[in-house]
Amino acid sequence: MQELKAVLTKKGDVDKLREKNLLKEFQSYLESKGKLTLFRSEAICVGFAKLWKEKNYAAIVALADRLPEETIQEDQSLLMYYDISCSRV
Numbered sequence: 001m002q003e004l005k006a007v008l009t010k011k012g013d014v015d016k017l018r019e020k021n022l023l024k025e026f027q028s029y030l031e032s033k034g035k036l037t038l039f040r041s042e043a044i045c046v047g048f049a050k051l052w053k054e055k056n057y058a059a060i061v062a063l064a065d066r067l068p069e070e071t072i073q074e075d076q077s078l079l080m081y082y083d084i085s086c087s088r089v
């Protein structure tokens with residue numbers, strides 16, 4: 001039983017570290033200028049989720065406008081964040 005707890009804790013730690021790294025990468029996208037051509041969709045998704053929790057809809061719309069349109073259209077979660085944020089800005 002303790003081994004299972006240790007594995008679950010280790011997995012949780014790995015997930016937290018992964019999310020922290022993705023948010024760091026997302027922050028670099030926010031700070032950059034111009035269209036984004038090289039990016040990780042999973043970093044965008046994690047970042048949008050964070051901005052959503054903070055109710056920073058304008059930042060979601062601003063960054064989404066810098067992404068290729070097909071990126072938003074092909075990912076249902078990104079499209080949901082973008083569409084609802086547009087209606088709240």
